[in-house]
Amino acid sequence: xxxxxxxxxxxxxxxxxxxxxxxxxxxxxxxxxxxxxxxxxxxxxxxxxxxxxxxxxxxxxxxxxxxxxxxxxxxxxxxxxxxxxxxxxxxxxxxxxxxxxxxxxxxxxxxxx
Amino acid sequence: xxxxxxxxxxxxxxxxxxxxxxxxxxxxxxxxxxxxxxxxxxxxxxxxxxxxxxxxxxxxxxxxxxxxxxxxxxxxxxxxxxxxxxxxxxxxxxxxxxxxxxxxxxxxxxxxxxxxx
Numbered sequence: 001x002x003x004x005x006x007x008x009x010x011x012x013x014x015x016x017x018x019x020x021x022x023x024x025x026x027x028x029x030x031x032x033x034x035x036x037x038x039x040x041x042x043x044x045x046x047x048x049x050x051x052x053x054x055x056x057x058x059x060x061x062x063x064x065x066x067x068x069x070x071x072x073x074x075x076x077x078x079x080x081x082x083x084x085x086x087x088x089x090x091x092x093x094x095x096x097x098x099x100x101x102x103x104x105x106x107x108x109x110x111x112x113x
Numbered sequence: 114x115x116x117x118x119x120x121x122x123x124x125x126x127x128x129x130x131x132x133x134x135x136x137x138x139x140x141x142x143x144x145x146x147x148x149x150x151x152x153x154x155x156x157x158x159x160x161x162x163x164x165x166x167x168x169x170x171x172x173x174x175x176x177x178x179x180x181x182x183x184x185x186x187x188x189x190x191x192x193x194x195x196x197x198x199x200x201x202x203x204x205x206x207x208x209x210x211x212x213x214x215x216x217x218x219x220x221x222x223x224x225x226x227x228x229x230x
Contacts, residue, residue, distance in 0.1 A: 008217055033155065039216070042149060043157035086217060100122065101206065103221035 002026040006089050006104035013112045018076040020107045022089030025070065029091040032065060034074045037086045037106070046074070046087075076109075084111045115141050115211040119222025126197055126229055134192045134225045136207035142187035143209035147219075148180075151204040160205075163190040197229040 006022040024032070029051050035043040049056045049063045049072070056063045062075040076083055086106040093100050116139040126132050136146055144165045149157040161182050162170040169182035179201075181193040190209075194201050206224040 035157065040159075042159040045156045048155070086219075101204070101221075101224050103208075103219075105218050105220060108217040 002091070002093070002100075002102045004089055004091055004102050004104040006087075006107050008105065009108050009110070011110045011112060012079050014079060014081055016079055018074075018079045018083065018109055018111075020074045020076075020087050020089075020109065022072040022074075022104055023070055024072065024089075024091045024102070026091055026093050026102065027070070028093050031092040032063075032072050033088075033090040033092065033101075034061075034063065035088040035090065037088065043088060079109075079111050081111045081113055084109055115139075115209075115220040117143075117207060117209050117220045117222045119207055119225060121225060122223060123226045124228070126227070128198055128229055129196055131193055131195045132197055132227060134194075134205055134207075134227075136190045136192070136209070136222050138188045138209050138211075138220075141209075141211040143190070143211075144187060144213050146184065146190040146207055146209045148182065148190075148192050149206045149208070151206070151224075157206065160192075163192075163207075165190075194227065197227070199229045202227055202229045 003025045012018045033048040034046045036046050037043045047058050054065050060077045064073045086108050088106045089104040090101050118137045120135050146163040148160045151157050160175045163182045163184040165184045171177045184190040208219045208221045210219050
Protein backbone atom coordinates (compact mmCIF):
# COMPACT_ATOMS: atom_id res chain seq x y z
CA UNK A 1 0.00 0.00 0.00
CA UNK A 2 0.92 3.64 0.01
CA UNK A 3 3.38 4.90 2.57
CA UNK A 4 4.13 8.24 4.18
CA UNK A 5 7.31 8.66 6.21
CA UNK A 6 8.40 11.40 8.55
CA UNK A 7 10.92 11.63 11.35
CA UNK A 8 9.50 11.25 14.85
CA UNK A 9 11.23 14.14 16.61
CA UNK A 10 12.39 17.66 16.01
CA UNK A 11 13.73 20.10 18.57
CA UNK A 12 14.31 23.80 17.84
CA UNK A 13 14.97 26.96 19.79
CA UNK A 14 12.29 29.60 20.08
CA UNK A 15 12.63 32.13 17.31
CA UNK A 16 14.40 29.74 14.94
CA UNK A 17 12.78 28.17 11.89
CA UNK A 18 11.48 24.61 12.04
CA UNK A 19 11.50 22.36 9.02
CA UNK A 20 9.49 19.16 9.16
CA UNK A 21 10.04 16.74 6.30
CA UNK A 22 7.85 14.06 4.82
CA UNK A 23 8.23 11.57 1.98
CA UNK A 24 5.47 9.63 0.29
CA UNK A 25 5.21 6.86 -2.26
CA UNK A 26 1.89 7.42 -4.02
CA UNK A 27 2.63 8.94 -7.41
CA UNK A 28 -1.04 9.74 -7.95
CA UNK A 29 -1.43 11.88 -4.84
CA UNK A 30 -3.84 14.72 -5.43
CA UNK A 31 -3.47 16.74 -2.25
CA UNK A 32 -0.89 16.76 0.50
CA UNK A 33 -1.77 17.98 3.97
CA UNK A 34 -0.15 19.12 7.17
CA UNK A 35 -2.04 18.67 10.42
CA UNK A 36 -1.18 19.83 13.93
CA UNK A 37 -2.17 17.86 16.99
CA UNK A 38 -1.91 19.23 20.49
CA UNK A 39 -2.11 16.82 23.47
CA UNK A 40 -5.50 15.18 23.84
CA UNK A 41 -6.95 16.99 20.85
CA UNK A 42 -7.94 16.18 17.31
CA UNK A 43 -5.90 16.95 14.23
CA UNK A 44 -6.19 20.55 13.11
CA UNK A 45 -5.65 21.13 9.43
CA UNK A 46 -2.83 23.66 9.08
CA UNK A 47 -2.39 23.85 5.37
CA UNK A 48 -2.48 21.78 2.22
CA UNK A 49 -0.98 21.87 -1.23
CA UNK A 50 -2.32 20.62 -4.50
CA UNK A 51 -0.03 18.22 -6.27
CA UNK A 52 0.58 20.53 -9.25
CA UNK A 53 2.00 23.25 -7.02
CA UNK A 54 5.53 23.39 -5.69
CA UNK A 55 5.16 25.97 -2.98
CA UNK A 56 2.51 27.50 -0.80
CA UNK A 57 2.99 30.18 1.84
CA UNK A 58 0.55 31.09 4.56
CA UNK A 59 1.83 33.56 7.15
CA UNK A 60 4.57 31.74 9.10
CA UNK A 61 4.01 28.48 7.25
CA UNK A 62 5.70 27.54 4.00
CA UNK A 63 5.01 24.25 2.28
CA UNK A 64 7.44 22.98 -0.34
CA UNK A 65 6.60 20.08 -2.63
CA UNK A 66 9.12 18.23 -4.75
CA UNK A 67 6.88 15.95 -6.74
CA UNK A 68 9.76 14.28 -8.56
CA UNK A 69 11.33 13.16 -5.28
CA UNK A 70 7.94 12.79 -3.56
CA UNK A 71 9.17 15.04 -0.78
CA UNK A 72 7.06 17.49 1.19
CA UNK A 73 8.24 19.90 3.84
CA UNK A 74 6.65 22.31 6.28
CA UNK A 75 8.67 25.29 7.40
CA UNK A 76 7.52 27.26 10.43
CA UNK A 77 9.21 30.63 10.66
CA UNK A 78 9.93 32.26 14.03
CA UNK A 79 8.90 29.14 15.93
CA UNK A 80 7.09 29.81 19.17
CA UNK A 81 6.51 27.64 22.24
CA UNK A 82 2.87 27.39 21.18
CA UNK A 83 4.01 25.57 18.08
CA UNK A 84 5.06 22.59 20.22
CA UNK A 85 2.84 19.75 19.01
CA UNK A 86 2.80 16.70 16.79
CA UNK A 87 2.69 17.46 13.08
CA UNK A 88 1.23 14.93 10.68
CA UNK A 89 1.81 14.78 6.99
CA UNK A 90 -0.94 13.12 4.94
CA UNK A 91 -1.52 12.46 1.28
CA UNK A 92 -4.81 12.03 -0.48
CA UNK A 93 -5.37 10.05 -3.62
CA UNK A 94 -8.65 11.29 -4.99
CA UNK A 95 -8.32 9.30 -8.18
CA UNK A 96 -11.45 7.51 -9.34
CA UNK A 97 -13.33 9.00 -6.41
CA UNK A 98 -11.58 6.70 -3.99
CA UNK A 99 -10.67 9.42 -1.49
CA UNK A 100 -8.12 7.73 0.71
CA UNK A 101 -6.01 9.59 3.24
CA UNK A 102 -2.66 8.12 4.24
CA UNK A 103 -0.95 9.59 7.28
CA UNK A 104 2.62 9.60 8.45
CA UNK A 105 3.32 8.71 12.07
CA UNK A 106 3.76 12.33 13.07
CA UNK A 107 6.74 14.48 14.06
CA UNK A 108 6.85 15.71 17.62
CA UNK A 109 8.12 19.27 17.58
CA UNK A 110 9.62 20.53 20.82
CA UNK A 111 10.36 24.24 21.09
CA UNK A 112 13.03 25.20 23.59
CA UNK A 113 12.46 28.64 25.17
CA UNK B 114 6.49 -1.28 10.75
CA UNK B 115 3.22 -1.12 12.62
CA UNK B 116 0.10 -1.45 10.48
CA UNK B 117 -3.48 -0.57 11.32
CA UNK B 118 -6.08 -2.06 9.03
CA UNK B 119 -9.44 -0.32 8.80
CA UNK B 120 -12.53 -1.73 7.09
CA UNK B 121 -14.59 -1.01 5.17
CA UNK B 122 -12.95 1.80 3.21
CA UNK B 123 -16.29 2.94 1.83
CA UNK B 124 -19.84 2.19 2.86
CA UNK B 125 -23.24 3.46 1.80
CA UNK B 126 -26.19 2.75 4.04
CA UNK B 127 -29.82 3.74 4.37
CA UNK B 128 -31.05 6.10 7.06
CA UNK B 129 -31.96 4.27 10.22
CA UNK B 130 -29.57 1.40 9.76
CA UNK B 131 -26.37 0.75 11.70
CA UNK B 132 -22.89 0.53 10.33
CA UNK B 133 -19.86 -1.09 11.92
CA UNK B 134 -16.32 0.05 11.21
CA UNK B 135 -13.41 -2.14 12.25
CA UNK B 136 -9.90 -1.13 13.14
CA UNK B 137 -7.26 -3.84 13.62
CA UNK B 138 -3.65 -3.58 14.68
CA UNK B 139 -2.01 -6.21 12.50
CA UNK B 140 1.39 -6.74 14.05
CA UNK B 141 1.17 -5.18 17.47
CA UNK B 142 -1.14 -5.02 20.43
CA UNK B 143 -3.03 -1.82 21.02
CA UNK B 144 -4.62 -1.33 24.41
CA UNK B 145 -5.69 2.09 23.25
CA UNK B 146 -7.06 3.21 19.91
CA UNK B 147 -8.37 6.59 18.85
CA UNK B 148 -11.35 7.34 16.65
CA UNK B 149 -11.60 10.53 14.60
CA UNK B 150 -14.18 12.11 12.35
CA UNK B 151 -13.36 14.54 9.59
CA UNK B 152 -15.34 17.74 9.33
CA UNK B 153 -15.45 20.46 6.68
CA UNK B 154 -12.07 22.06 6.02
CA UNK B 155 -10.75 18.60 6.71
CA UNK B 156 -9.73 18.89 10.36
CA UNK B 157 -10.10 15.63 12.22
CA UNK B 158 -12.10 15.75 15.41
CA UNK B 159 -11.18 13.27 18.14
CA UNK B 160 -14.37 11.40 18.92
CA UNK B 161 -13.26 8.92 21.54
CA UNK B 162 -10.44 6.91 23.00
CA UNK B 163 -11.07 3.20 22.87
CA UNK B 164 -9.67 1.18 25.77
CA UNK B 165 -9.28 -2.58 25.64
CA UNK B 166 -11.45 -4.30 28.19
CA UNK B 167 -13.11 -1.16 29.46
CA UNK B 168 -15.46 1.58 28.37
CA UNK B 169 -14.39 4.09 25.80
CA UNK B 170 -13.71 7.67 26.78
CA UNK B 171 -15.82 10.00 24.67
CA UNK B 172 -15.01 13.60 23.90
CA UNK B 173 -17.46 16.29 24.85
CA UNK B 174 -20.37 16.51 22.46
CA UNK B 175 -20.01 12.99 21.07
CA UNK B 176 -23.06 10.81 21.73
CA UNK B 177 -21.89 7.52 23.16
CA UNK B 178 -25.22 5.82 22.44
CA UNK B 179 -24.96 6.91 18.84
CA UNK B 180 -21.35 5.97 18.29
CA UNK B 181 -20.79 2.66 20.03
CA UNK B 182 -17.19 1.67 20.56
CA UNK B 183 -16.11 -1.82 21.48
CA UNK B 184 -12.52 -2.81 22.14
CA UNK B 185 -12.88 -6.45 23.01
CA UNK B 186 -9.35 -7.56 22.19
CA UNK B 187 -5.88 -6.11 22.05
CA UNK B 188 -5.98 -5.96 18.27
CA UNK B 189 -9.51 -4.94 17.43
CA UNK B 190 -11.63 -1.88 18.07
CA UNK B 191 -14.98 -1.29 16.41
CA UNK B 192 -17.06 1.83 15.94
CA UNK B 193 -20.76 1.29 15.26
CA UNK B 194 -22.79 4.20 14.00
CA UNK B 195 -26.30 3.36 15.19
CA UNK B 196 -29.47 4.55 13.49
CA UNK B 197 -27.41 6.45 10.97
CA UNK B 198 -28.67 9.70 9.49
CA UNK B 199 -27.39 11.74 6.56
CA UNK B 200 -25.61 14.11 8.96
CA UNK B 201 -23.49 11.18 10.08
CA UNK B 202 -22.02 11.00 6.59
CA UNK B 203 -18.34 11.69 7.03
CA UNK B 204 -14.86 10.23 6.93
CA UNK B 205 -13.97 8.19 10.02
CA UNK B 206 -10.42 7.17 10.82
CA UNK B 207 -8.73 5.32 13.65
CA UNK B 208 -5.21 5.37 14.99
CA UNK B 209 -3.14 3.40 17.46
CA UNK B 210 0.32 3.45 18.94
CA UNK B 211 2.63 0.47 19.01
CA UNK B 212 4.27 1.93 22.13
CA UNK B 213 1.45 2.41 24.57
CA UNK B 214 3.57 4.64 26.77
CA UNK B 215 4.57 7.03 23.99
CA UNK B 216 2.84 10.21 22.91
CA UNK B 217 4.23 10.03 19.38
CA UNK B 218 4.58 7.54 16.57
CA UNK B 219 0.90 6.93 15.84
CA UNK B 220 -0.24 4.68 13.03
CA UNK B 221 -3.46 5.52 11.25
CA UNK B 222 -5.92 3.29 9.49
CA UNK B 223 -6.81 4.18 5.92
CA UNK B 224 -10.17 5.61 6.89
CA UNK B 225 -13.81 4.83 6.14
CA UNK B 226 -15.99 7.04 3.97
CA UNK B 227 -19.56 6.68 5.25
CA UNK B 228 -22.45 7.93 3.15
CA UNK B 229 -25.94 7.73 4.62
CA UNK B 230 -28.75 8.05 2.09
